Amino acid sequence: xxxxxxxxxxxxxxxxxxxxxxxxxxxxxxxxxxxxxxxxxxxxxxxxxxxxxxxxxxxxxxxxxxxxxxxxxxxx
Amino acid sequence: xxxxxxxxxxxxxxxxxxxxxxxxxxxxxxxxxxxxxxxxxxxxxxxxxxxxxxxxxxxxxxxxxxxxxxxxxxxxxxxxxxxxxxxxxxxxxxxxxxxxxxxxxxxxxxxxxxxxxxxxxxxxxxxxxxxxxxxxxxxxxxxxxxxxxxxxxxxxxxxxxxxxxxxxxxxxxxxxxxxxxxxxxxxxxxxxxxxxxxxxxxxxxx
Numbered sequence: 117x118x119x120x121x122x123x124x125x126x127x128x129x130x131x132x133x134x135x136x137x138x139x140x141x142x143x144x145x146x147x148x149x150x151x152x153x154x155x156x157x158x159x160x161x162x163x164x165x166x167x168x169x170x171x172x173x174x175x176x177x178x179x180x181x182x183x184x185x186x187x188x189x190x191x192x
Numbered sequence: 193x194x195x196x197x198x199x200x201x202x203x204x205x206x207x208x209x210x211x212x213x214x215x216x217x218x219x220x221x222x223x224x225x226x227x228x229x230x231x232x233x234x235x236x237x238x239x240x241x242x243x244x245x246x247x248x249x250x251x252x253x254x255x256x257x258x259x260x261x262x263x264x265x266x267x268x269x270x271x272x273x274x275x276x277x278x279x280x281x282x283x284x285x286x287x288x289x290x291x292x293x294x295x296x297x298x299x300x301x302x303x304x305x306x307x308x309x310x311x312x313x314x315x316x317x318x319x320x321x322x323x324x325x326x327x328x329x330x331x332x333x334x335x336x337x338x339x340x341x342x343x344x345x346x347x348x349x350x351x352x353x354x355x356x357x358x359x360x361x362x363x364x365x366x367x368x369x370x371x372x373x374x375x376x377x378x379x380x381x382x383x384x385x386x387x388x389x390x391x392x393x394x395x396x397x398x
Contacts, residue, residue: 152275161321174338179355
């Protein structure tokens with residue numbers, strides 16, 4: 117009886133820790149690290165020539181231009 | 193750094209399909225491929241609502257997770273792009289995408305399914321910016337010209353907003369508050385609630 121209990125306990129212990137060896141299944145993606153070619157930054161091209169601040173300023177102005185309450189004169 | 197997103201306002205969309213046309217024209221998309229389309233709920237019923245749907249450039253994109261050849265990447269602006277030279281056109285991304293964004297050209301014989309094509313947020317692809325190869329494979333790179341996606345900029349009623357998530361969320365918040373709506377919507381505070389005073393940045397002097 118004791119032997120059966122010991123075997124059952126050992127089996128339960130093995131089963132309960134079986135999940136501890138699992139590896140993380142989520143892939144962490146990093147910029148440029150994938151199978152394909154690395155991409156350029158949008159400000160590296162011709163109009164901005166590497167000027168990141170100018171690019172961000174231009175895009176931000178475009179972003180805010182979508183708010184017609186602000187864009188159209190006379191709006192509140 | 194900006195986190196680029198689209199926001200579709202169902203109260204404003206008039207189902208004109210201007211966004212679809214702008215996208216098609218801007219990138220010279222072939223027949224049968226629709227990077228963007230307008231979906232109407234309860235079509236024909238009074239009070240029907242339409243929203244413009246394309247790749248939503250998910251923060252944790254399922255297409256990236258399931259791609260067997262790892263052809264997807266995410267730019268520093270949060271735009272999900274892919275390399276067509278690596279894509280094998282298997283269609284796993286189509287099944288994984290909750291928006292049905294991945295498209296497959298089927299203009300060949302015997303039901304040929306070509307390499308996947310999808311909305312690039314007008315950010316081109318991994319080819320050199322403004323190159324002929326980039327335009328041919330991915331369309332025009334407006335983001336590198338300092339412009340926003342053609343669909344959002346073309347939208348007549350500004351139902352479709354595109355750009356930095358924080359900025360367009362602010363525009364939408366102002367718009368809804370001007371309509372006299374907002375607080376009664378479940379989850380409004382979580383999604384669009386704005387603290388009166390911004391939280392102190394770690395390490396900032398008070």
